[in-house]
Amino acid sequence: MPNDSVPTWEEVARRDGRKIYNFAYRLAGNPADASDLAQEVLLRVRKGLPNYTPGSFDGWLWRITRNAFLDSVRYRQRRPTTPLPDDDRGVGASAPAPDEVLGEVRLSEDIQAALLELPYDFREAVVMCDVVGLTYEEIAEAIEAPVGTVRSRIHRGRKMLREKLS
Amino acid sequence: MTHLDDLLSAHLDGELDSDEEARVRSHLDACTDCRQELNDITKARNLVRSLPLIDPPPGLLPETAAGQRKPSWLANPGWVGAMSAAAVVIVAVGGFLVLQDDGGPDSAAMATVPRSITGVAAAIPAGDPDMTDRERQAVVESTVDDMGMDMFSDPVAPMGFVHHGDPIAVRAGLFNEVVDNEEASRGLEQMYEDELVFGLGSGPVVFFCDHSWYRLWTLGDGIDPMDAAMDLKAGLGCRGQ
Numbered sequence: 001m002p003n004d005s006v007p008t009w010e011e012v013a014r015r016d017g018r019k020i021y022n023f024a025y026r027l028a029g030n031p032a033d034a035s036d037l038a039q040e041v042l043l044r045v046r047k048g049l050p051n052y053t054p055g056s057f058d059g060w061l062w063r064i065t066r067n068a069f070l071d072s073v074r075y076r077q078r079r080p081t082t083p084l085p086d087d088d089r090g091v092g093a094s095a096p097a098p099d100e101v102l103g104e105v106r107l108s109e110d111i112q113a114a115l116l117e118l119p120y121d122f123r124e125a126v127v128m129c130d131v132v133g134l135t136y137e138e139i140a141e142a143i144e145a146p147v148g149t150v151r152s153r154i155h156r157g158r159k160m161l162r163e164k165l166s
Numbered sequence: 167m168t169h170l171d172d173l174l175s176a177h178l179d180g181e182l183d184s185d186e187e188a189r190v191r192s193h194l195d196a197c198t199d200c201r202q203e204l205n206d207i208t209k210a211r212n213l214v215r216s217l218p219l220i221d222p223p224p225g226l227l228p229e230t231a232a233g234q235r236k237p238s239w240l241a242n243p244g245w246v247g248a249m250s251a252a253a254v255v256i257v258a259v260g261g262f263l264v265l266q267d268d269g270g271p272d273s274a275a276m277a278t279v280p281r282s283i284t285g286v287a288a289a290i291p292a293g294d295p296d297m298t299d300r301e302r303q304a305v306v307e308s309t310v311d312d313m314g315m316d317m318f319s320d321p322v323a324p325m326g327f328v329h330h331g332d333p334i335a336v337r338a339g340l341f342n343e344v345v346d347n348e349e350a351s352r353g354l355e356q357m358y359e360d361e362l363v364f365g366l367g368s369g370p371v372v373f374f375c376d377h378s379w380y381r382l383w384t385l386g387d388g389i390d391p392m393d394a395a396m397d398l399k400a401g402l403g404c405r406g407q
Contacts, residue, residue, distance in 0.1 A: 021222040035223055111213050129179065130214040136181045148172075155175035155207065162210040 006054055009046045012061065017042065019132050020065055026127045027069060029116045040068045059141030062134065066124065066142050073120075114164040122157030129154050169193075170200045175207055 007015065017038060024037035044064050052060060115123055128139045136154075140147045170193055176182050177190045194201055 017226070018219065018222060021226065022219055025220055026217065031220075031223070034220075035226055038222060038226060108217050111217055115214070126214060130211055131217065136176065136179070151172045151176050151181070154179075155172045158175060158207040158210040158214075159203075161214065162206045165210065165213060 006049070006052055006057065009042070009049055012045050012049075013042055016061060023065060023127055023132050024069060026112065026115060026131050027120075027123060029112060033072070037065075037069055037072055040072065041065045044068055056138070056141055058134065058138050062128065062132070062138065062142035063144065110165065111161075114161050117164055118157055118160055122153050122160060125150055125153035126157040126161065169197065169203075174200065174204050175211075178204065178208060178211060 020041050021034050021038040024041075025031065025034035028034055028037065041064055045061065048060075048064065115127070118126065124143065125139060128134045128142065129136070134142070136147050136150045139150045139154075143150070170177070170190055173182065173186060173190050177187065182190060194204065
């Protein structure tokens with residue numbers, strides 16, 4: 001998106017809502033938390049747009065998204081909850097292993113479970129890069145860290161994933 | 167020999183400048199370990215990228231909300247013109263009521279727009295003196311239907327046309343009588359502090375409106391919504407249901 005272009009709330013929701021939901025889903029591992037986060041992010045965007053100063057909109061949006069996710073994590077840490085029944089396809093370690101696993105082909109449940117085992121900083125960087133499709137510079141802006149840190153986290157995250165999925 | 171480490175992922179993602187890229191390629195030609203590591207992280211990256219994009223639940227995002235169809239009253243040029251840049255409520259997204267500009271260039275007018283569901287009532291008939299209360303009610307109800315929400319048909323919250331101070335919707339059965347929404351919202355916040363989650367979650371939900379935004383509270387775990395209702399009723403001096 002051009003730097004001087006400020007989208008409307010609806011444009012953000014339509015253009016990025018699905019990516020925000022998938023970001024949350026891959027970080028949290030369940031649809032309920034992903035929905036909550038996507039709604040929270042869209043609310044924050046709605047509230048923040050009037051004060052948005054044209055610049056890197058994607059950096060602004062994903063910084064909001066990341067902060068909303070971290071806020072929700074902090075809230076849940078203060079108030080441990082009993083997980084709701086998961087209506088997804090068995091994301092998590094308890095998912096039964098399929099009978100047929102061919103070579104390098106992994107079911108998404110295995111990959112999701114491996115992602116959830118990564119320390120947050122590495123999981124976040126990998127998801128932003130490989131699920132959301134952000135550039136290193138955009139990720140750096142979102143997490144407010146140098147590009148070198150992003151580069152390191154993505155690389156180490158991938159190495160950890162490879163070990164877990166071997 | 168110093169290995170490439172982090173540069174390998176950046177190389178894989180096309181994130182290196184030309185000098186770094188040349189150095190990486192030169193190193194890879196001579197280093198079996200780095201070629202193996204590149205192979206490993208390529209597989210990891212491809213696995214993550216093979217994850218399917220998941221569709222959000224219906225209604226979570228605007229394109230999946232039923233509210234894309236404009237209510238008939240939006241086509242009425244008389245009151246639309248009279249409203250000027252006033253915002254109108256036309257879309258709900260998974261429980262959000264969205265105040266949307268009518269398309270005019272002056273979005274600053276949003277600041278003057280009534281930001282509560284009474285804004286619906288205020289906006290709809292503003293330039294249409296011929297519209298009766300019954301028609302307004304039908305408009306609001308059809309708009310809500312467009313939003314995919316059933317707040318008006320919820321048996322615990324029998325609602326008709328919305329007036330200032332009306333309870334908006336009470337899925338958890340908190341109120342069945344008119345209360346001041348702002349006061350109730352404040353009261354709930356004070357009583358439960360961080361046990362209210364802003365946003366529409368999967369638990370019992372309380373809707374309030376105030377002049378800044380619709381408050382979609384989810385009660386925290388361990389809070390019985392009826393207990394909360396009774397506490398709040400008592401705090402506000404409401405009569406029992």
